[in-house]
Amino acid sequence: AGSIANAFGRITWGLILDRIGTKWTFFAAFFIQGPLTIALHYSKWAKWGYLANICIVSFCAGIFTCIAPACIELFGSRDISLKYALTLSAESIGCVLFFLLQLGQEYLYDELVFLILMGAPSSLAALLA
Numbered sequence: 001a002g003s004i005a006n007a008f009g010r011i012t013w014g015l016i017l018d019r020i021g022t023k024w025t026f027f028a029a030f031f032i033q034g035p036l037t038i039a040l041h042y043s044k045w046a047k048w049g050y051l052a053n054i055c056i057v058s059f060c061a062g063i064f065t066c067i068a069p070a071c072i073e074l075f076g077s078r079d080i081s082l083k084y085a086l087t088l089s090a091e092s093i094g095c096v097l098f099f100l101l102q103l104g105q106e107y108l109y110d111e112l113v114f115l116i117l118m119g120a121p122s123s124l125a126a127l128l129a
Contacts, residue, residue: 029062067087
C-alpha cells in the first residue's frame with residue numbers, strides 16, 4: 001500500500017509543483033510528513049490508522065520527483081546534471097544516517113525517539129521552505 005501511495009504521490013506532487021511552485025510544494029509535503037512520521041508511534045495500535053498513516057507518509061515521500069525542478073529553480077539550468085548528482089549524493093548520505101539512526105533505535109533508544117529524529121527535520125524543512 002505504501003508503494004502505491006508513493007507512486008501516486010510522485011505524480012501528484014509533480015502536478016502540484018506545476019501549479020503552486022517549488023517553495024509551497026515542498027512546504028506542504030514536509031508539513032504533512034513531519035508530524036505524521038512522529039505519529040506513527042501512536043497509530044501503531046490501530047491497524048487501519050497505522051495503514052492510513054503509512055500511506056500518507058509514503059505519499060509525501062513522492063516529493064522526490066520534484067528535486068530536479070527545484071534544482072533548476074534554485075541554481076539555474078546550467079550544469080543541471082552535476083547539481084542533480086550532488087543532490088542525489090546528499091540523499092545517499094542521508095540514507096547512511098538513517099541506517100545509523102535505526103541502529104541507535106535498536107540498541108540505544110526507543111521507537112518514539114527514532115521517529116522524532118526522523119520527523120523533526122521534516123518539520124524544520126517545512127519552516128525553512
